[in-house]
Amino acid sequence: xxxxxxxxxxxxxxxxxxxxxxxxxxxxxxxxxxxxxxxxxxxxxxxxxxxxxxxxxxxxxxxxxxxxxxxxxxxxxxxxxxxxxxxxxxxxxxxxxxxxxxxxxxxxxxxxxxxxxxxx
Amino acid sequence: xxxxxxxxxxxxxxxxxxxxxxxxxxxxxxxxxxxxxxxxxxxxxxxxxxxxxxxxxxxxxxxxxxxxxxxxxxxxxxxxxxxxxxxxxxxxxxxxxxxxxxxxxxxxx
Numbered sequence: 573x574x575x576x577x578x579x580x581x582x583x584x585x586x587x588x589x590x591x592x593x594x595x596x597x598x599x600x601x602x603x604x605x606x607x608x609x610x611x612x613x614x615x616x617x618x619x620x621x622x623x624x625x626x627x628x629x630x631x632x633x634x635x636x637x638x639x640x641x642x643x644x645x646x647x648x649x650x651x652x653x654x655x656x657x658x659x660x661x662x663x664x665x666x667x668x669x670x671x672x673x674x675x676x677x678x679x680x681x682x683x684x685x686x687x688x689x690x691x692x
Numbered sequence: 693x694x695x696x697x698x699x700x701x702x703x704x705x706x707x708x709x710x711x712x713x714x715x716x717x718x719x720x721x722x723x724x725x726x727x728x729x730x731x732x733x734x735x736x737x738x739x740x741x742x743x744x745x746x747x748x749x750x751x752x753x754x755x756x757x758x759x760x761x762x763x764x765x766x767x768x769x770x771x772x773x774x775x776x777x778x779x780x781x782x783x784x785x786x787x788x789x790x791x792x793x794x795x796x797x798x799x800x801x
Contacts (some may be wrong), residue, residue: 592777595693609790616793618780618792618793618795619729619737619780619782619792619795620792621790621791621792624790632788634789635693635789638767657748668736668737670736673742675724676724676725676727676742676784677725677784677788677790678730678739678742678782678784679727679737679739679782680742680748681738682736682737682738684735684736686738
């Protein structure tokens with residue numbers, strides 16, 4: 573059974589860079605033609621797609637966040653990562669990593685999510 | 693950017709009743725790229741429907757999806773206690789771009 577687990581600091585200061593890692597277990601991140609994505613959810617609000625990466629490293633990002641987002645993959649560790657720069661309180665959210673199918677771009681496996689709070 | 697609108701915002705129903713949730717897109721969406729998710733408090737979203745009408749693995753047949761173009765519907769034929777949750781639609785479009793609707797909360801009347 574595929575499992576995804578987010579990890580990283582739960583508190584980030586304004587103007588700094590938020591960094592999270594998603595560790596995939598129960599399957600290889602590079603063995604199939606899947607994308608791997610990040611989605612966030614501010615407290616009490618809806619879902620926002622941040623961006624996605626293919627195991628080869630090709631990426632695509634939400635245009636509204638593109639200037640601040642970098643997603644990378646480390647196939648040797650079966651992980652992919654998110655960096656979001658110049659954070660503000662508006663970036664406070666639960667951040668989810670998820671597997672994304674290549675043909676219809678849906679998210680079929682999700683991590684449990686991790687709350688990141690931006691505060692000084 | 694394709695904007696998804698969901699209605700109603702909240703649907704108050706009793707167990708056993710039928711729930712009809714709407715997702716409307718600002719531009720035409722390929723049916724192949726429309727999905728529905730269920731989210732319960734404190735949990736990650738769970739995929740219910742993909743390709744507008746195909747149930748994901750393990751999803752009961754009381755859940756069904758339909759629609760095309762700009763209007764899509766998620767129907768729960770008879771609400772079970774575990775179905776009270778928030779439901780989101782999601783689309784994939786050119787650019788590429790992925791967007792979610794704001795959600796419909798189905799709560800107990």
